[in-house]
Amino acid sequence: MKYTLYSIFVFVCLSSFFPSLLKGQDKNRHYVRTRLMTKDDGSSFRETITYYNSFGLNDEIREIGASPQGNDLQTFVGYDGAFRKVSESLPRPVGNTNFYNDSNPESYTVYEHSELNRVRESYGPGQTWRENGKSVKYTYLYNTKTGDDHCYCLSAKDVGEDIKVEVKSYDANEVSILRTTDEDGNVTDQFTDHEGKLILTRQKANGIPHDTYIVYDDHGRKRVVLPPLAADALGGYSTFMCSQVEEVQLYGYLYYYDERDRCIKKKLPGCEPIYYVYDRCNYLVLKQDGNDREAGRWQSFQYDRLGRQVIWGFINQNRPHADWIRICKNQNLSIYFRGASYGSENYGYTPVHRISHLCTPLIINYYDNYEYTTIFNEFIGFLNRPGYYSSFFASSLTSRDKLTGQVVALLNDPSKRDYIAYYYDQRGREVQSTMNSAFGFRNYTFTNYDFTGQPVSVRKEHTSIYRDTPPASVDDVDHILTYEYEYDHAGRLSKLYQTYDNDAKILVAKYEYDEVGRLEKKLTHNETATSTYKYNVRGWPTEINELGMTEKIYYNEDLPQKATPLYNGNIACFSNSIDNNYTSCFNYDGLNRLISTRQYKPDGSEIFTPEDFTYDKMGNLLTYYRVYFDFYPRYMNKLTIKYHGNQIQKAADDYRSVNYYSLRYPDAVNRDVEYFYDSNGNLVKNLDNMIQRIKYNIINLPEVVAFSDGNLLTFYYMADGRKVRDAYGSYPAGTSTPLDDIVNNTDPYISGTNDWCEDYYYGSGKLRRVTFPEGHISLYNNSKGPLMQYVAKDHVGSIRGYWEPGDTSLGKSPYPSYYPSGILDNKVDPYHPFALGGKEFMSTNNLDEYFFGARTMYAIMNRFNQMDPLCEDYYSVSPYAYCNNNPVNNVDFDGRDWYKIQNNHGEWQYIYNDKVHSQEELDKVIKNGTYLGKTYMEDGAYYSLFGSQMAANSFEGVIYQKIDEAIMKEANAIQAGINNFGSENIGSPATDFSISGLNYKDTKYFGVDSHRNSYLINYENSSSGVYRIVGEKSAMKAYMENWVGDKDMPKHIGGWQSGEKMYHIRFLNKTGYDIIHLQYSRQDASVLLRKYENLFKK
Incomplete structure (x- = not known):
């Protein structure tokens, strides 16, 4: 490290005397030059030069030769006389001042006329925004004693096992308000007290306030959160006990702490409390939610001495919460790997007193070395393949601090497990993974990288369990899928090649970019089909031209008839050639929730296919009217929904469609209570859809669905959340066998299965599909052999049609069609169950649900059936709402950057990516991901802003959280x-x-x-x-x-x-x-x- 610093220092000094050494920059200006080497000999690099003015202010960033044509890209920054940044341009090629065809391709900031340097207005790029005064406006206020800016003064304290909240009102001018008004006039007020704590967020829809209060105790700890429908009850109290106020129990969030400020109990809306137990080192070692308590179990977490989670499982012992706290709080329960000779004791780790011998492991992690492979015979060792990394040694230091192996249990039967090993090169990059799955499938992945760490080739090998004869060795595989990647000089993917088994290599896609790096053209299947893309000045997509499909997206420019311009990023309308170029227009409320859609012909006349939505203050759908035109207008749904808290109690449809292929609401019964939920807030019974019982696993995913007509669905998941199989069958309706016994053992009733194993999908024991980045390989028609099918997608990633090489007419019938809101208007061709945004549509027995990886969504309502695992990031929104009721834009509003995902190695893990900032962006690059946030905390682990992981309650973890x-x-x-x-x-x-x-x-x-x-x-x-x-x-x-x-x-x-x-x-x-x-x-x-x-x- 000292040598590196010395070398840089000498270079700077020498550059003063030998300016000829410095090329590409203006030697008459102050600058810092940064080079990222792309070859190990230093002959190739990516270069950025940052220029500074005489006051040391950064006024230009130049990316040398970064455009596809090799031109420099410039970004300019402007300052006012007080050295405040007032403008920043979009990147543009040198010499092309009109690249964006816009007179204002820069952001612009207006400050108050004061010494406080506070912003009054902030304009994004675009002349349309500037000339119409469409900026984000900031107003700095103080509260009033009464009126629109009134704010309750709330404080919390413990009274026995309950929380007491005292309700007062702040005097005028005690609380600061930051009022933010977006480009379309939507207002958000943030109230902060004198300590800087956020105490109230107020939004308005149709002039009605939606308040979310955060209540703290004397130690500054967050104790109670009151979302809008709970906050509305505050006016009737001067003090209240949380357990005695129904609105708090149904909508509120409650937090309880021990003497070390660790959360030991938490209650989410409509759920039973979750208990937490920590050891002396502040590691979360036990957790019990409501369903765990009913099952008589605790979830167990074991850590090594570096704070890494090594074993997660459960113990079947329903010891009281207070007993476990007393047992664990003064104990250091961290463990270490003692070696394979101790494998039978705790899988190679030292045991945890009173826990390990009772624990059924669900995930076992191994780090640093590969000694664990001698504990389990099922692990597959390092494999050599020509052209791929082969210099692996079991004692190599390259695996230090790395996850080297996992044992992942099947939740339906923990005795069945995946055995996954990870191998790394000398730079710590994963070059190989091997998996021996719970059902017997095998998957091997081999990866080569370039100098910068980008993959240049990936080889995936797969062995099926449905072959005629067992594999003779680990090298005996059934299918090989190889990808090769080429990049341009700036690191952008330019070509993707694919080889499937013994077929010829295919250029799947060639990607071309405009001068600032936006995808402009895509040429697929050996360049036989062309897709093009257009954007506005802000980089928002305005036109997608796929083969046989043209979609135009409008915000505020060049609008068709009947459309209202929008400036805050919401889509005003779009048209799609597949839908006869009808224009779909959208209306939103002040919380950016979709409230209606309308469709128009090119001549401006309305097509009678409207949708209308109303919500309560939490975003729960109250009414949904949907019409379709079949010679004359008819209701598809005229739905009214009643709730108990955020949970549906009853739904009634005033119109009953009889078309099986339509997504109609079934409305099979008419009772006071038709929906039932468990202690964790999971839907367990839907009488309208004839669902008699849903059984959930330990991670709140549905495992068995039993219908009242005797049909039965069973889903199989690994402990990391991967869905690997579903099964269907029936049980004798009206049987004397208790339903609990049936759902706890479905094996006697199963008549068929489907399997997922990474890219491979099997139906009834036959390989049906193999997915690849631009589509899939279909094997449904065995007479034709493997058949590549490419898909055309709209702006939210939903499939609008597909085509085959040699037959490029889009839309093999039937193809999925959608209502303007994005809801399917008919059932999807079973060959294409991943039509909507890449999510699996499960229509068997009219289940009509999407599987999102972390939970399921009822397609007819666009509403989830389980609580949002991240509901604490969205206090003001119902934990069951989908995408904050804005499916047109498919935007995750908090810009999260941690996600958990099933990756190509069959691993469900927490992943950090500093280039993915929303669920929308994540869905574009990978399936079944759950987007988490810039930072994230769960089960005692903290996932930091820049990609580190550690124990949340450790000293290091607290420091990271503060910074x-x-x-x-x-x-x-x-x-x-x-x-x-x-x-x-x-x-x-x-x-x-x-x-x-x-x-x-x-x-x-x-x-x-x-x-x-x-x-x-x-x-x-x-x-x-x-x-x-x-x-x-x-x-x-x-x-x-x-x-x-x-x-x-x-x-x-x-x-x-x-x-x-x-x-x-x-x-x-x-x-x-x-x-x-x-x-x-x-x-x-x-x-x-x-x-x-x-x-x-x-």
Whole structure:
């Protein structure tokens, strides 16, 4: 590391005397040049030059030769006389000032006329927005005692096992309000108290406020969250006990803590409490939700000494919560791998007292080495394939700190397991994985990379269980699928080749980009079909031309008749040639929820196929009217829904369609209560759809569905969430056998199965489909052999048709068709069950549900049947709502960047990607993913802003959470243009860096001395770091600093500062004391900055 820093320093010095060494940059300006080497000999690289003006302000970024034609891309930044950033242009090719065909291809910021540097308006790129005054507006207010800006003053405290909430009203001017009005006039008010805590978020729809309150206790801990329908009840109380108020029980979120500020009990809306138990090191070791309690079990988590989860399973012992707390709280329950000779004791790990011998493991993780392969004979060792990495050694240091193996149980029968091994090259990249599956399938994946880490070839081998003879060896495989990737000089994918078994290699797709890197053209199947794409100045798609399909998307420009312009990103209307070029127009409420759709012919006359939606304040669907035209207008659905909390109680359809192929609401019964839910909020009975019982597994996925007519569906999942098989059959209706016995053992009633094994789908024991990135290989017609079928998709990724090489007429009948809202208007061809956004449509026995990987959605209502696992990120929205009731845009509104996914190696894991920022973006690159967030916390683990994982309640985990919070606040302020470093009168409030547990003798952080004023820390590979306690809680509120070192050092984004030798990040309180000071080498700072820009740079 010292050598690296020395080399960089010498280069900077020499450059002053030998300017001929510097090519491509303006030698008369201050600059920093960054090169990313793309070849190991340094002969090829990607170069970026950042220019600074005389005041050290970054005023231009130039990506050298980055465009597809090899032109430089320029981004300009403008400042006012107070050195505030007022404009930032979109990237454009050098010399092409009119690339976007728009007179305002830049964002623009307007500040208040004050010394507070607060933003008044923020314009995004686009002349249409500028000339119509369509900006995001910020207003800074204070609360009033009564009226529209009134705010309740709420406080919480424990009273026995309950929480007591005191209700008062703030006096005028006690609470700050940041009012944000988007481009279409939708208003969001955020109320913060004098400590900077968010206490109320208020949105309005049709002038009606939708309030979400957060209630804290005296320790500043979040105790109660009251979403809109719970908050509406506040006016009737001066104090209340949470257990005695129905609205709080049905809609509220409740949190209970121990003396170390660890959440030991949590209650979600309409659910039974979840209990948590921690050990002395703050690791979550036991968890029990409502269904666990009914089953008499606890979920168990075991960690190694580095805080990595090594075993997750369950123990069948219903010991009381208080007993487990007493047993575990003073014990260090971390374990370590002791070797294969101890495999029978705890699968090679040291045992955990009172837990390990009772635990049924569901996932076992192994790290660092491959000694575990001798514990289980089912593991497949490293395999050699010509042309792929073959220098693996079991003792290689390349696997240190890496996940090297997993044993993943089948939840339906934990004695059946997947055995997965991962192998790495000398740079720590996964080059091979082998899986021996629970049902006997085998999958091997081999990967080659280029110097930058991009895959250049992937070979996937598959062995079936339905072959005539067993495989003679591990090398005896049935199918081989090979991909080859080519990239352009900027790292953009340019060509994708595929070879299936012994077939000829096919150019699946050639990708061409415009000068700023947006996908412009796609040539598929040896360039025999062409797709083109167009965008507006903001990069929003405006036209998709697939083979046989043209979709035009409108926002606010060139609108067809009857359309109303929208400026905040919502789609105003679109047309699709498959739908006879009818224009579908959309209306939204103030919360951006879809409330109606209308269709028009090109001449402006209306087609009678409207949809209308109404919601309660939580976003639960109250009414849904859907009409279709069959010679004359007829209702498809005229649905009215009643709720108990967020859960459906009864639904009635005033019109009954008799068309089997339509997605009609069945409405089989008429009772006061037709829907029933379990203790975790999962739907267990839907009498209208003749569903008599749904049995769920430990991760809240439906395992068995029993219908009242005797039909039976069984779904098989691995413990990491992968669906691997479904089965169908029937049981004798009216049998004397209890239904519980039937759903707990469906084997005697199964008559057929379907299997999923990565890219391979088997129906009734025969290979039916093999998926690839642009479509699938169909094997339904065995007389033709494997037949490639390419799909045409609309803007949300839904299939609108498909075509075959040599027969390029789109839309093999039948093909899926949709209502404007995106709801299917007929049942999908069973050959194409993944039509809507890549989600599997399950229509057997009129189940009519989509499988999203983490839960299922009832297609007729566009509503989930289970609670959102991430509902705590969306307090104001019903945990059952789909996409915040905006399926037209398919946008996940909080821009999450952690996701959990079933990847190509059969692994369900938490993954970090700094280039994926929404569920929409995730759905475009991979199926069955659940998008989590920029940061995420679950089951005692914290997933950080830049991709690290650690125990949430460890000292390291708390430090990471504090720093992440401060960086996100600052980044959001910079994006909005409202940052003013070192001042509390800003849009980005200070971060409280005080950490309870360091200021008293019995520290809660194991191994951390509580009698110190400073602590050495690490954050994202910092070369050094220190955390300082400089006073009481008020003195520990700090901001991210914009300058470090001497004032003539060049300024960079968000606090990263380029000095001669080191980069710094500092967090200072109001008096200028460092609370946290981090130092980085140039290389590590560059890596961190690239991640930062991918996350936050617009």
